Amino acid sequence: MSHVFPRHSHSQLPTAVAGEGCFLIDQTGKRYFDGSGGAAVSCLGHGDPAVTQAIKAQLDRLAFAHTGFFTSNPAEQLADLLVANAPAPLSRVYFTSGGSEATEAALKLARQYAVETGHPQRRHLIARRQSYHGNTLGALATGGNAQRRAAFEPLLIDVHHIAPCYAYRHQHADETPEQYGQRAADELEAEILRLGPDTVLAFMAEPVVGATLGAVPAAPGYFKRIRQICDQYGVLLILDEVMCGMGRTGHLFACEAEGIAPDILCIAKGLGAGYQPIGAMLASTEIYGAIKDGSGFFQHGHTYIGHPTATAAGLAVVSAILDRGLIPRVQTLGTALQDALKSQFGQHPNIGDIRGRGLFIGIELVEDRETKSPFDPSHKLAAKIKQIAFQNGLICYPMSGTADGTRGDHILLAPPFIMDDSHTLLITEIIEKTLETCL
Numbered sequence: 001m002s003h004v005f006p007r008h009s010h011s012q013l014p015t016a017v018a019g020e021g022c023f024l025i026d027q028t029g030k031r032y033f034d035g036s037g038g039a040a041v042s043c044l045g046h047g048d049p050a051v052t053q054a055i056k057a058q059l060d061r062l063a064f065a066h067t068g069f070f071t072s073n074p075a076e077q078l079a080d081l082l083v084a085n086a087p088a089p090l091s092r093v094y095f096t097s098g099g100s101e102a103t104e105a106a107l108k109l110a111r112q113y114a115v116e117t118g119h120p121q122r123r124h125l126i127a128r129r130q131s132y133h134g135n136t137l138g139a140l141a142t143g144g145n146a147q148r149r150a151a152f153e154p155l156l157i158d159v160h161h162i163a164p165c166y167a168y169r170h171q172h173a174d175e176t177p178e179q180y181g182q183r184a185a186d187e188l189e190a191e192i193l194r195l196g197p198d199t200v201l202a203f204m205a206e207p208v209v210g211a212t213l214g215a216v217p218a219a220p221g222y223f224k225r226i227r228q229i230c231d232q233y234g235v236l237l238i239l240d241e242v243m244c245g246m247g248r249t250g251h252l253f254a255c256e257a258e259g260i261a262p263d264i265l266c267i268a269k270g271l272g273a274g275y276q277p278i279g280a281m282l283a284s285t286e287i288y289g290a291i292k293d294g295s296g297f298f299q300h301g302h303t304y305i306g307h308p309t310a311t312a313a314g315l316a317v318v319s320a321i322l323d324r325g326l327i328p329r330v331q332t333l334g335t336a337l338q339d340a341l342k343s344q345f346g347q348h349p350n351i352g353d354i355r356g357r358g359l360f361i362g363i364e365l366v367e368d369r370e371t372k373s374p375f376d377p378s379h380k381l382a383a384k385i386k387q388i389a390f391q392n393g394l395i396c397y398p399m400s401g402t403a404d405g406t407r408g409d410h411i412l413l414a415p416p417f418i419m420d421d422s423h424t425l426l427i428t429e430i431i432e433k434t435l436e437t438c439l
Contacts, residue, residue, distance in 0.1 A: 019046025022416045022423055024395065032390065033415075035427055036397035040210065040243045040360065040414035043270040044320060051275045051316040058312035067306040074312035081318055082282065085252050087261035092288040094281045094298070095306040099242030099268035100134030102279040103204070106238045106264045107138050108300045110202040113236070113287050116294035122201040125157075126191055126235075130164040130405065132212045133204060133240050142204050145212045146405030160195065162187045164209060165218040168353040168364065169372065169403060181219030189229045202236040202264075207254040210243035211399055214362025214410030215355060217249075223258035236263040236287075242279065243360075246270030247321045248414060250331040250358030257357065263287060270321075276313035277304075326417045334358040337413070337424050344428045350439050359419075363411040363431075364402060374408035377401075382409040384438045394430040 006013070014026035022045050023031045034042055044051065058074060065072055079093035094109075096102045107125065114122040127133065129144035140149055141156035144164075149156065163170060163184060171180040192200050207223065209216040230237040239262040244254040248270055251257050255265070264287065268279030291298055304310070321327065338354065338361055345351045345363065352366035365385075367375045375381050382398035389396050402408030411431070415423065 021045045021047065022419050030393070032393050032395050033423065033426055033430070034395050035389075035413050035415050036395055037269075037414045037416060038274060038395070039269065039397060040248060040412075041269045041272075041274045043247060043326075043417050044273045044275075044317060045416035045418045046274075048273070048275070048320065050320060051273065051313060054316035055275060055309060055313050058309050062308050064304075065308060066303070067301075072306065072308040072311065074308050074315050075306040078311045078315040078318065081315065081322075082267075082280065085322070086265070086282055087253060087256060089284040089286065090261060090265055090282040091285040092283045094283065095311060096268070096279040096281065097277045097302060097304045097307070097310070098279045099240075099266065100136045100139045100279075101302060102242060102266040102268055102281045103133045103139040103142065103238075103240055104136045105281045105300055106204070106240075106266050107142065107202070109264060109281065109283060109287065109291075109298065110236050110238065112299055113290050114201055116290050119198070119234075121199055122234075124195045124200045125159045126188065126195075126200060126203045127159055127161055128164045128205055128209075129161045130166065130212050130402075131204075131206050131209055131240075133206075134242070143212075144405075145401070147401050160191055162191050164213060164216070165222045166209075166213060166216055167219050168216075168355065171219070177219045178221050181222035182225055184219065185222050185225035185229065188226060189233075192229070192233050192235060197233040197235075200233065200235045202238050203230060204238040204240060206240045206244060207258060208244040208249050208357050208360055210360070211397065211412060212401070214364060214399065214402060214412050215357070215360045215414075216362065217355065217357045218258065223255070223260050227260045230263075238262060238264045238266070240266050242266055242268040243414075244357075246318070247327050247330055247417060248358055248360045249356075250327060250334060252318075252321065252327060254357075271314050271317065272310065273313075273317045275317065276307075276310040278307070278310040278314045280314075321417070330358045330417050333417070333419060333424075334361070336421065337361060337415075337427065340424050340428050341431075344432060345435075348435070350435070356413075359413075359415055359417060361413045363413070365409045365411070374403045377407055381438060382411075385409070385411060385434055388437050389430060389434040392430045392433055394427065394434070396431075 133143040272278040382400040397412035
């Protein structure tokens with residue numbers, strides 16, 4: 001009998017015993033193509049020798065030193081590398097152990113910045129429905145994933161939510177993509193004015209919405225308008241790139257594709273590629289300066305922030321992404337995979353939309369292609385797809401609640417950057433076989 005407290009108490013899971021490139025291997029020797037990188041984590045695949053060697057070398061020197069007493073060389077070097085490649089004015093890096101910690105830290109930094117700059121009345125947070133920002137209580141409150149929030153609503157802080165930028169369901173027939181992007185962004189301005197401009201602290205959004213919507217990029221011009229609105233009303237822009245960052249969408253930082261920079265940016269998942277638990281929050285020069293010249297102390301912290309072994313892994317991962325030319329590769333492979341999926345499923349009666357950016361791709365399933373009506377939630381289609389695809393040797397990330405928080409299903413794909421054309425064929429073949437069974 002296992003004494004592990006699992007995610008799902010009724011699941012009988014195989015035991016992962018090895019990883020090899022794009023595949024995970026269980027105790028029976030069965031191989032599974034890691035088509036979602038777990039949860040968009042394993043961007044370098046499994047068993048990368050350079051990363052594992054960097055971790056071993058760091059352990060031989062120093063495993064851990066608490067940041068209340070020391071900094072460390074790998075933390076300093078990784079921060080330097082991230083800032084050298086980040087959009088200005090991001091200039092400081094606060095390391096965490098994962099994505100939820102990074103977004104939680106961003107919320108607290110935003111509030112402390114307001115207090116230290118003489119604006120304690122700024123308290124309101126705005127985010128978007130159908131986004132996910134983490135599972136700690138502050139991050140969960142900020143996210144708009146209805147299913148994950150439901151049981152914990154009485155414990156959550158009050159956060160205001162506007163509509164997602166979700167063209168497949170929300171763009172009007174008589175609108176261009178640009179017109180829709182402007183209309184969706186203007187909802188932020190309306191909410192700021194409703195709350196009172198001098199009371200709004202920050203707006204948080206994913207540049208490409210991940211788990212909850214299934215790889216949905218914003219409409220053209222949406223984020224440029226969002227940036228203008230935030231600047232106009234003194235609202236901080238926090239971008240959550242925990243899932244879509246670190247090369248996943250074909251840019252090291254996903255916001256590069258939008259031509260903007262946030263005030264605070266959160267990364268994780270691909271930062272450590274699964275080799276160590278690590279995340280980070282990047283802050284602008286102005287925000288850091290306000291803390292430095294004010295109290296001098298960020299009222300936040302966890303035991304393992306800036307962990308030397310974790311930052312050594314992160315340094316090796318980001319170096320590999322940059323030095324091996326993997327970002328252009330993601331762009332090429334992402335286009336090829338999307339083209340293959342559209343060729344195979346573009347006219348499928350139960351596939352309404354295939355979207356994404358880079359190697360971050362979503363497939364939205366519908367009961368009726370013409371009306372876009374979702375399947376009834378009682379079918380539990382996403383759970384069935386996950387189970388059958390797994391039996392067929394594909395790890396993918398299906399989710400339910402896509403359309404409105406309750407109805408709708410999608411499949412999220414986020415394969416390793418080291419995949420090749422043969423894996424594109426494997427993915428499409430297994431998805432086709434899986435859908436035949438489930439539908």
